[in-house]
Structure formats: C-alpha cells, structure tokens
Amino acid sequence: MNTNTVQIPNILPIVPIKNKVLFPGTALPLQIGRKDTAQLMQRIYKSVDNKDTKYFVGCVPVKPQHTNTSSKKVTDETPNQSTPTSELHEYGCAARIVRLERPVGGIGGRFFVVVEGIARIHIDQYIFGRPYLEAEVTVYPEQVMRNDDQELQDLAISLKSTGRELFIILQDLKLPVQMLTQLQKFIDGASPGSLADLLISTIEPPYEEKLKVLDAHDLKSRMTAAIDILTRQIHMLKITQKIHSTVEGKLDKKHKEFYLRQQLNAIKEELGERDDTSPEEDDVADLTRRLQEAGLTPDADKAAQRELKRLKRMHPTQAEYQIVRTYLEWLSEIPWSKGTSDTLDIDKARSQLEEDHYGLETVKKRILEFLAVLKLKDDMKGPILCLLGPPGVGKTSLGKSIASALGRKFHRISLGGVRDEAEIRGHRRTYLGAMPGLIAQGLRRVGVNNPVFLLDEIDKVGHLSLHGDPSAALLEVLDPEQNSTFNDHYLNVPLDLSKVLFIATANQIDPISPPLLDRMELIRISGYTFEEKLHIAKRHLLPKQIASHGLKPGYVKISDEALLKIATGYTREAGVRNLEREIAGVCRAKAVEYANANDNEKTNTYCSEITIDDIVTILGVEKFDDDIAERMTKPGVVTGLAWTASGSGGILFIEATQMPGKGNLQLTGKLGEVIKESAQISISWVRAHSFQLGITTARTESTFFSQRDVHIHFPSGAVAKDGPSAGVALITALVSLFAHKCVPPTTAMTGEITLRGQVLPVGGVKEKIIAAHRAGINKVILPSRNRKDVDGDVPVNVKENIEIVYADNVYDVLQAAFDGEKIWMEPSSIVGVESRL
Ligand SMILES: Nc1ncnc2c1ncn2[C@@H]1O[C@H](COP(=O)(O)OP(=O)(O)OP(=O)(O)O)[C@@H](O)[C@H]1O
Numbered sequence: 001m002n003t004n005t006v007q008i009p010n011i012l013p014i015v016p017i018k019n020k021v022l023f024p025g026t027a028l029p030l031q032i033g034r035k036d037t038a039q040l041m042q043r044i045y046k047s048v049d050n051k052d053t054k055y056f057v058g059c060v061p062v063k064p065q066h067t068n069t070s071s072k073k074v075t076d077e078t079p080n081q082s083t084p085t086s087e088l089h090e091y092g093c094a095a096r097i098v099r100l101e102r103p104v105g106g107i108g109g110r111f112f113v114v115v116e117g118i119a120r121i122h123i124d125q126y127i128f129g130r131p132y133l134e135a136e137v138t139v140y141p142e143q144v145m146r147n148d149d150q151e152l153q154d155l156a157i158s159l160k161s162t163g164r165e166l167f168i169i170l171q172d173l174k175l176p177v178q179m180l181t182q183l184q185k186f187i188d189g190a191s192p193g194s195l196a197d198l199l200i201s202t203i204e205p206p207y208e209e210k211l212k213v214l215d216a217h218d219l220k221s222r223m224t225a226a227i228d229i230l231t232r233q234i235h236m237l238k239i240t241q242k243i244h245s246t247v248e249g250k251l252d253k254k255h256k257e258f259y260l261r262q263q264l265n266a267i268k269e270e271l272g273e274r275d276d277t278s279p280e281e282d283d284v285a286d287l288t289r290r291l292q293e294a295g296l297t298p299d300a301d302k303a304a305q306r307e308l309k310r311l312k313r314m315h316p317t318q319a320e321y322q323i324v325r326t327y328l329e330w331l332s333e334i335p336w337s338k339g340t341s342d343t344l345d346i347d348k349a350r351s352q353l354e355e356d357h358y359g360l361e362t363v364k365k366r367i368l369e370f371l372a373v374l375k376l377k378d379d380m381k382g383p384i385l386c387l388l389g390p391p392g393v394g395k396t397s398l399g400k401s402i403a404s405a406l407g408r409k410f411h412r413i414s415l416g417g418v419r420d421e422a423e424i425r426g427h428r429r430t431y432l433g434a435m436p437g438l439i440a441q442g443l444r445r446v447g448v449n450n451p452v453f454l455l456d457e458i459d460k461v462g463h464l465s466l467h468g469d470p471s472a473a474l475l476e477v478l479d480p481e482q483n484s485t486f487n488d489h490y491l492n493v494p495l496d497l498s499k500v501l502f503i504a505t506a507n508q509i510d511p512i513s514p515p516l517l518d519r520m521e522l523i524r525i526s527g528y529t530f531e532e533k534l535h536i537a538k539r540h541l542l543p544k545q546i547a548s549h550g551l552k553p554g555y556v557k558i559s560d561e562a563l564l565k566i567a568t569g570y571t572r573e574a575g576v577r578n579l580e581r582e583i584a585g586v587c588r589a590k591a592v593e594y595a596n597a598n599d600n601e602k603t604n605t606y607c608s609e610i611t612i613d614d615i616v617t618i619l620g621v622e623k624f625d626d627d628i629a630e631r632m633t634k635p636g637v638v639t640g641l642a643w644t645a646s647g648s649g650g651i652l653f654i655e656a657t658q659m660p661g662k663g664n665l666q667l668t669g670k671l672g673e674v675i676k677e678s679a680q681i682s683i684s685w686v687r688a689h690s691f692q693l694g695i696t697t698a699r700t701e702s703t704f705f706s707q708r709d710v711h712i713h714f715p716s717g718a719v720a721k722d723g724p725s726a727g728v729a730l731i732t733a734l735v736s737l738f739a740h741k742c743v744p745p746t747t748a749m750t751g752e753i754t755l756r757g758q759v760l761p762v763g764g765v766k767e768k769i770i771a772a773h774r775a776g777i778n779k780v781i782l783p784s785r786n787r788k789d790v791d792g793d794v795p796v797n798v799k800e801n802i803e804i805v806y807a808d809n810v811y812d813v814l815q816a817a818f819d820g821e822k823i824w825m826e827p828s829s830i831v832g833v834e835s836r837l
Contacts, residue, residue, distance in 0.1 A: 006118055008094045012058035013040050014126070014133040015095075015115070021210040022059040022093040023197035024117040024142070025190075030059075032111040040132035041111040045100055058121055058137055060092035061214070064207050085126045085133070091215045093117040094139055117197075120217045140217040142193055155223040156192035162230045163187040163199055169237045193219050196226035205229045239266045284312055287328050295337035299493045304331050327429065330436060330491065334443055339450040339499060343407035344375045352405040357394055358536045359528065359795075363387070366523050367402060374406075379498070381480035386458065386504040386512075389525030390767070392575020395505040396456060398525075402503060403452035411442045416457040421468025424477065426490035436490040439477055439497065450499035458520075459506035463513060471513045478502055478519045526766045527574025527649060529773050529798055533567045534560060541580045542587075549587040556590045558583075558610045565612050569622035572774075574649065574767065582619055586610060589618040633745060636737035638817070640729035641750040641772055641780070642721065643764035649771030651748055653715050654726065656733040661709025669714030672722025679712055681755055682730035685810065686738065689757075693824045695738040710734070725762035727753035728781065728813045735814060735823070743817045748772050749781035757810035761785035766793040772802060779803045781816045 015030070015037050022028045032038050044055050065087075095115035102111065121137040128134075145152050167183060186198055200213045209229050216222035240263050291304045307324050314321045349371050353364045370385060387395040396412065403410035418424065418438070427434035435441070442453055455478075461470050476482050477497060485494035504520055506512060512520075528536065538560070546556050558566075566586070571578040590610070597606040616622070636656040643649050667679050691699040712730065714721055728751040736743050750768055752760040761783045769790065772780050782790065784806040790799070805816040815822055 006096075008056055008119060008121075008139045010137055010139065011127065011134055012056055012094060012121070012137050013130075014088075014092075014123075014135050015040070015057045015059050015113075016062055016088055016133075017059050018062045019207060021061050021201070021207070021214050022095055022115060022117045023201050023214065024093060024119050025194045025197055026201045027098065027114055027116045028059070028095075030113045030115060032113060036132040038111060041100065041113065043132075044097060045102060045111070055097040056118075057095055057097065057115065058092050058123070058135060059095045059115055059117070060123060060135075061089045061207075061211060063087050063089050064211070088123070089211060089214075090123055091211075091217075092121050092123060092137075093214065094119045094121045094137070120214065122217075142191070143217075143219040145192060145219060152192075152220060152223075155220065155227070159192055159195060159199075159223050159227055159230075160187060162227055162234065163195060165234055166199065166203065166230060166237075169234060192223055196222050199230055200226055203230065203233050205233060236267050239263075283316075283325070284308070287311075287325065287332065290332040291328065294332045294334070296331065297336050297493070297496070300331055300334075300336060300491075303491075303493050304328060307331075323429070327490075330440070330444070331493075333447075334440060334491070334495070335447050335449045336496075337449065339448050340408055342375075342450075344371060344405070346372055346375070349402075349405035353398075353401050356397060356401040356540075358539055359532050360394065360398075360525060363398065363523050363525055367398070371402070371405065374501075381498075383521035384478050384502045384504060384519055386506055386520035386522050387525055388506050388509060388522050390507060390527050390574035392573060392577030392580075393525045393527060394575070395525060396454060399452065399454035399503045399505065402501075406452065406501070408501065409446040409448050409451040410454070411446050411451050412454045412456050413438050413442055414456045415470075415474075416460040417462075418460075418470050419462035419467055421470050421473045422489065424470050424473035426488040428489045429492065434490050436488050437473075439486065440488045440491055440495060443495070443500075449496065450501070452501045452503060455502060455504040457506065458504040458516070459508050459511045471516050475515055475519065478504075478516070524766075524793075526793065527770050527774075528576060529770055529795060530564060530567050531797055532795070533571075533576055533579055534564050536576050537563050537567065537579055537583060541576060541583050545580065545584045545587045549584070549591045551587065551591055551594065555594060555606075555608050556587055556610065557608045558586065559612075562610050562612050562615050565615050566619070568774075569615075569624060570619055572624045572650075574771075586615070586618050633742040635740045635742055636733055637745070638729045638733040638736060638743050639745055639748040639777065640726050641748050641768035642725070643723075643767055649764060649767030649769070651772060651775045651777065652721070652726075654712065654729050654733045655715065656710065656712045656730075656737045658708045658710050658737060660707060663706040664709045666709065666711040667713075668711070669717050670720045671714060672720065674724050675714075675722050675726055678724050678727040678753070679730050681753060682727065682734055683710060685731055685753070685755060685757055686734045689824070690738070693735055693739055695735075710737075723762075724752040724760075725750045727751060728759055728783075728807070728810070731757075731810055732813060732817045736817075739823055741818050741821075741823055744779070744819065746777055747779040747781065747817055748775075748777045749813060749817065751781070751783040751786075751807065751813070753810060759783045759807045759809055759813060765789040769794050769802065769804070770798060773798045777802065779805065779816070781805045781807055781813050784808050 015032070016034065017028075017030060020028060020030075032041050040057075095117050097113055098116045099114035100111065101113075119142065120140040122140070124136045124138055126133060126135045145156065147153070164187060167180070167187060170183070171180060183198075183202065186195060190198065196213065200210060209225075213222060213225050213229070216225050288308060291301075291308070296304055307328050311321065311324045311328065314324065346368060350364070350368055353367060357364070367385070370382070373382060387398060389395055399412070400410050415438075422431075422437065424437045424439060426437035426440060436444075439453070442451070443449065455474070458474070461474065463469060463471055476486060480498065483497040483500075486497045488495055509517070509522065542556070542558060542563070543553065546553060563583075566582045567579055570582045573579075590608070594603070594606050597603050610618075636658075638654045638656075640652045640654050641649065642652045665679065665683055667676055671679075686693070686695070687705050690696045690704065691701070696704045712733065714726075728749050731753055732743060732749060735741070750762055750765075752762055754760065765782065765786045766789060769780055769782075778801065780802055782804055787806055790804055805812075807813045807816065811822075811824065814824070
C-alpha cells in the first residue's frame with residue numbers, strides 16, 4: 001500500500017496496545033479489552049455499513065514496564081483498564097481496521113480486530129471528552145530514497161543482504177513455505193523502509209528494540225537500527241540452529257528440555273545476559289576444580305579425565321550420571337598426596353604411652369623400639385604390629401596412643417564379621433550400589449595418606465568362601481612390597497598404602513590365617529591382676545568417668561578398698577571394660593545425688609566419699625562371689641586352670657564321683673573330644689596304678705573298677721570346654737576320689753598327661769596364673785617345661801603371692817596336690833611290672 005496516497009486525518013481515535021508493535025505495512029490481530037476502546041469499536045461496528053467511510057485509528061504501544069513485561073504472560077493485547085496517557089509511547093502507527101468481529105460472550109466480551117499499519121505517527125496531544133481516547137497526531141509519510149544519497153543506498157544494500165541471510169536461516173528452520181515466499185518477494189521488491197519494518201516484525205526482537213525501530217521515522221536511522229538488530233538475531237539463530245542440528249531427532253522429552261535449556265543459555269550468553277550457570281554445569285565445574293586440587297596420581301588423573309568427559313556428555317537425569325559423579329567425587333576425596341608430617345620424639349612417645357596406660361611394660365618397650373626404628377628408617381616397610389590379648393586390655397587404646405605419639409591421624413577399621421572380600425577391596429563399579437572398600441573409605445575419612453590404621457579384631461575376619469577371601473585381600477594391604485599399588489576394585493586405580501602405619505589387634509591367634517600371621521609381629525597382652533586393675537581404675541578409668549558424667553575431680557572419691565571390691569565382686573574378666581562400666585555406674589549414682597543436692601541448694605550435704613557399703617548400695621548385690629571360699633574341701637573335687645576362647649584365663653572345677661555300676665565312665669559339662677580323651681587316659685592310668693596308690697588291696701584285684709561307675713563333671717555346663725590341659729587335674733580328681741584324700745581348693749593345676757604319667761607343657765600359662773591369682777589361688781602346679789613362661793611373663797607381685805610347683809610326672813603333681821603327702825608306694829617296693837608303656 002502506498003501510504004503517501006492515503007489521506008489520514010490528523011485527529012485519530014487511539015487504541016493502546018500492549019507488548020506488541022504495529023509497523024506500517026504489517027497487520028496485527030488485537031483483542032479489545034479496554035472499556036473506552038471497546039466503546040470506540042462498538043461505534044465503528046454500528047456504522048460499518050457505510051462503505052465509503054474509512055476507519056482509521058492510531059495504534060499506540062504502552063511504554064515498556066521493566067518489572068513485569070517479561071515475566072507476565074500477556075493475554076490481552078490492549079490494556080483492560082484505562083491506561084493513563086503518560087504510560088503510552090509517544091510514537092505509534094496509524095492503522096486501518098480491516099476486520100472487526102463482535103464479542104461472542106455478550107456484555108463483557110471482547111472485540112476481535114485486525115488492523116493494518118499505514119504510517120508512523122507522533123502523538124502531539126491527547127484529546128479527552130469523548131467516551132474513547134483521541135489524539136492530535138503528526139503523520140510521517142514514507143520517506144522516498146534519493147538515488148544520489150550514497151549512504152542510504154549502501155545501507156539499503158546492506159539491509160537487503162542481511163534480509164537474505166535471515167531468509168536462508170529461516171528456510172533451514174523449516175518455516176511455512178507460504179510465509180517464506182512472501183518474505184522473499186518482499187526482500188526483492190520492497191522499499192528499504194518497509195523492508196526494515198517487515199523484517200523487524202517478522203523476527204520478534206525484544207519489545208524495546210521494536211519500539212526503537214518504530215520511533216525511527218527517518219529512513220537512515222531506521223535502517224541502521226534494523227541492520228543492527230537483525231545482525232544480532234541472525235547470530236543467535238545460527239547458534240540455535242547449530243545446537244538444534246546436533247540434537248534433532250534423537251531426543252526424548254527430557255533430553256529435549258535439557259537441550260532447549262542449553263539453547264537458551266547459549267542465546268543468553270550471546271546477548272551478554274547470562275547471569276548464572278545451570279546447576280549441572282556448576283556441579284561439573286566444581287567437580288573439575290576439586291579434582292584439580294586433589295593432587296591425583298597420573299593413573300588417577302587419567303581415570304578422572306576420562307570419566308569427566310563422559311559426565312559432561314551425559315544428561316543429569318540419566319542413572320549413569322550419578323554413578324560417574326559419585327565415582328569422581330570419590331577420586332577427588334581420596335588423599336592422593338596430602339599427608340601430615342611426623343612429629344616423632346621417642347621421649348614424648350614414651351611419656352604418652354605411660355600417661356595413657358598403666359603397666360604393660362614389655363608392650364610399651366616393644367612399641368618404642370618399633371617407633372625408634374620407624375624414625376631412623378623413615379619408611380613403613382617393617383613388620384606389622386599385632387596386639388594380641390583378651391578383650392578390654394587396652395589394645396585399641398594403645399593403637400590410639402601410637403598415633404598421637406607420632407602426630408598422625410588415627411582410624412579404626414573393625415574387621416569383626418567381615419565375610420566379603422569386597423568389603424576390603426570395594427565392589428566393582430558394574431555392581432549396583434558399588435562402594436570402595438574399608439581401606440579407601442578410611443583414607444577418605446582421615447583425609448591424609450599417612451594415618452595410623454588399626455585393623456581391629458583381625459582374627460574375626462572371614463576366610464575363603466563364596467564371597468571371596470577377605471583375609472587374602474588383607475595380605476595385599478599388609479605386605480609392604482605390594483601395598484604401594486593396592487587395587488581397590490571400585491576406584492580401579494592403584495592406591496598407595498605404603499605410607500600408612502597398620503597396627504592389628506586380635507583376641508586369639510588360632511583363627512588368623514598363617515600367611516597373614518607371617519606378616520605380623522605379635523605382641524601379647526595378657527589380662528590384668530586385681531592389683532593392676534586397681535591402679536588402672538584409680539589413674540585412668542575413674543578420672544575418665546568422673547569427667548564424662550559432668551562431675552569435677554573432687555566430687556567422687558572412692559577408697560582403694562572400695563575400688564578393689566568393684567573389681568573383685570562385680571567383674572570377672574581379663575580386661576577392664578566391665579570395671580569401667582561399674583565405675584560409670586557409681587559415677588552416675590553420684591551425679592544424681594549431686595544434681596539433687598544442687599537443685600535443692602544443699603550442696604554442702606553432698607558427700608563425695610564412697611565406702612565399700614556404698615558400693616553394695618549403688619551396684620547391688622555382688623555379682624561374683626569367691627568360688628574358692630565357697631567350695632567345700634571334698635574328695636574328688638579339684639581346681640583346674642583354663643584358657644577361655646576370648647584369650648583370658650580362668651579357673652575351672654572338676655568334680656568326680658563314684659557309684660555302684662559296671663565300670664562305665666560318664667563325662668558331662670559340654671566337653672570336646674580332646675578333653676574326653678584326657679579323661680580316658682586318666683582313668684586308665686589310675687586303674688593301672690590302683691594298687692600302688694592304695695586304692696585296691698591286691699595287685700591283681702580286678703573287681704574294684706568293674707563294679708563301679710565313675711562320673712566326672714565340669715561345672716558351668718553351658719560353656720564348651722576342650723583341650724588336653726585338664727589332664728593332671730583329672731588324674732588328681734580320680735586319685736582324690738578313690739583314695740579319699742582332699743585337695744585344698746586354693747591349689748590349682750594345669751598340664752597334659754600321657755598314659756605313662758608324664759606331664760607335658762601347655763599354653764596360656766601367664767593368663768592362667770593371673771586368673772588363678774585373681775581367684776585367690778595360692779598354689780599352682782605346672783608342667784616343668786612351662787617354667788620359662790612363668791619366669792618371662794608373669795608379673796612379680798603375682799609370683800610373690802602364688803607358690804608355683806613344677807611337675808615332671810603325675811607323682812610330682814599328686815605330691816604337690818596332697819600337700820607333700822606321698823600317698824603311693826614307691827615302685828621299687830612293689831613286686832611286679834608297673835606299666836608296659
Ligand atoms: N593399661 C591400661 N591403662 C589404662 N587404661 C586401660 C588400660 N588397659 C585398658 N584400658 C582402658 O580400657 C578400655 C578398653 O580398652 P580397649 O578398647 O583398648 O580394649 P581392647 O583390648 O581393644 O578390647 P577389644 O579386644 O574388645 O577391642 C579403654 O577405655 C582403655 O583406655
């Protein structure tokens with residue numbers, strides 16, 4: 001349409017439009033919501049039959065409202081409340097109404113109008129007074145381009161070529177063919193001013209930019225603004241197109257959303273509007289930074305880079321994304337090159353060990369030797385220390401003391417119940433819910449590569465089974481030659497454990513597999529005597545418990561006798577764990593008492609002293625009474641010494657009785673094969689020597705045993721018992737029974753016997769003697785060949801209180817058991833053969 005030929009009045013009814021801009025030469029559909037404009041439309045609608053009348057309006061955009069134009073969804077192109085004229089833009093477009101439809105919804109419905117832009121207008125002045133808005137306007141006829149204006153010519157060429165470029169892109173975006181043909185026609189034939197208007201209304205740039213083009217009634221500034229906007233939009237479209245082409249066709253709904261976001265980010269970035277990165281990108285960037293800071297080994301770095309690359313290609317909602325991300329997190333959190341520096345001073349270490357533990361002299365000495373060598377050698381390629389002893393003797397806390405003496409971080413790995421090799425080595429990543437093993441987890445927790453790892457309860461670790469062999473995995477961990485390249489299945493890169501100081505603890509030696517045992521140096525810690533327990537309680541346990549119950553040091557004062565009472569009457573153990581628990585019970589009671597007094601403001605009535613009587617009141621009736629004192633001296637009852645499965649020693653009673661019968665031997669008390677055999681040997685030996693022992697009156701008497709049944713019982717019937725060391729006690733019990741001689745209950749014995757009556761050495765002597773001491777035994781009969789154990793290990797104060805008698809054969813045992821009385825005839829005085837063995 002040639003705008004120059006159309007007569008536009010200079011007073012026009014005004015139609016405010018929101019978020020849209022009408023340009024000359026373009027059409028715009030509108031819904032009329034504003035009341036006054038609707039009245040205008042009503043009027044036009046009524047007079048529409050008058051074919052000669054041309055209905056012109058001035059479409060004036062509302063000024064951009066920065067706070068809500070972008071966020072509010074516009075459903076109505078004309079503002080539905082009377083917009084103040086101050087909010088209307090000063091330029092607009094004179095338009096002809098080409099279509100007008102009445103509201104379908106009756107009163108309150110909206111007119112639908114299609115307007116066609118004719119010329120730019122400037123609002124000179126608003127005229128009020130009519131039911132609708134009117135304004136005096138200046139109409140800008142389309143400027144004719146002069147051929148001699150080179151600058152304008154150049155701009156026109158540039159605009160056309162930009163238009164063509166846009167066309168090519170739009171073609172690629174598969175817009176409707178009709179629209180494309182029209183556009184091409186326009187590019188080829190339209191005047192530069194109209195082309196600028198058309199292109200800007202086609203590509204939908206931001207509202208403000210459109211307004212800028214509307215304001216440009218001068219051709220030069222319009223073309224310049226249009227070229228500028230078009231160039232930027234083309235650039236953006238190219239990026240969109242690039243992203244589009246790579247993802248097109250392959251995506252499901254979620255992928256599409258992800259890539260649309262990517263497109264949006266790319267567009268924003270191009271516009272310089274990008275304010276923040278997406279959370280996924282943040283995540284990957286953060287992970288990359290953490291990996292860079294982790295000081296990875298070359299192998300780990302290679303794996304990390306490979307996985308990072310995969311992660312970047314993945315969509316965050318993919319299940320695999322989290323797996324790769326967790327793996328990378330693990331890699332970034334393993335202390336590959338971070339370590340603490342050792343502050344080993346032997347004197348300091350000695351005082352640290354002394355401070356933390358009472359007694360344990362040989363253990364402390366060996367630990368100090370170990371630390372000294374460590375300091376001189378400056379590497380960990382030494383034997384692995386294994387602290388072996390019953391529960392509660394301070395193995396774990398010794399490990400802690402070593403760590404603090406070295407100034408290293410400490411971590412305890414509990415191996416009790418570890419049945420699956422993967423718990424040590426980790427699961428392969430293909431496994432659902434895969435995790436690194438306990439070693440890698442420990443390293444991550446401490447955050448340094450040279451901690452002290454305490455492998456607690458190494459004897460409880462499982463052996464070869466369906467789930468692999470955890471103890472074989474430990475072999476690699478503990479071997480200084482191999483552990484610099486330990487392979488955790490999850491991490492799947494070599495992990496250097498050569499700087500870690502491993503210390504193991506165990507209760508028993510037997511369950512530890514021989515190859516594992518071979519790699520460790522055993523340091524035995526036996527149970528404590530009551531004397532030692534008293535000192536430990538006084539120096540360590542009581543202050544610790546007082547503090548942990550929120551009391552001050554002077555608030556609980558327990559006399560030595562009372563402490564000893566707790567140890568003897570309420571605990572029966574090799575270690576001090578139960579003792580600590582009972583002391584905690586006392587502290588609790590005192591804490592309640594003090595808190596009560598404090599609440600009633602009677603703290604002066606609070607008594608911190610605790611006597612033996614108080615102990616009974618607080619802890620209740622004694623749990624363990626004295627086994628020895630209670631037992632009556634009776635023929636057939638003998639005290640033996642045992643070594644329990646937990647590694648602590650104890651006393652055990654053997655009761656034998658006889659009754660008329662047929663020479664049967666009955667054994668009860670949950671006995672194992674070996675102990676049953678010992679009983680057989682004992683009865684055979686006693687039968688063979690019955691005349692010599694004065695049991696039978698004639699050497700050839702055979703009816704004595706065939707008319708009697710013998711029953712031997714080991715009380716504490718629920719506790720399984722086995723081993724050969726009860727042999728001497730069994731023979732003594734039988735001799736005592738048949739000879740009607742009593743063995744004092746304060747005499748205990750241990751030793752294996754042979755059929756010839758020889759006494760063989762047994763294990764756990766130190767623990768047995770300490771247990772005997774605890775139980776109030778004052779004479780212990782031991783095999784002679786165990787003398788070295790007593791000399792080396794048993795504490796001096798125990799040896800001072802217990803008489804130890806060494807025996808080579810049964811006669812030595814019987815003599816010591818019956819208080820030096822020889823109840824048998826010397827073999828030389830007996831005519832005949834004693835034994836053929
Ligand atoms: N000689 C000691 N001096 C001071 N405290 C001790 C001593 N022995 C043990 N304790 C204390 O006894 C408690 C139990 O010790 P710890 O946990 O080290 O026992 P453990 O030998 O490792 O037992 P388990 O074999 O059951 O693990 C700790 O509070 C520890 O401080």
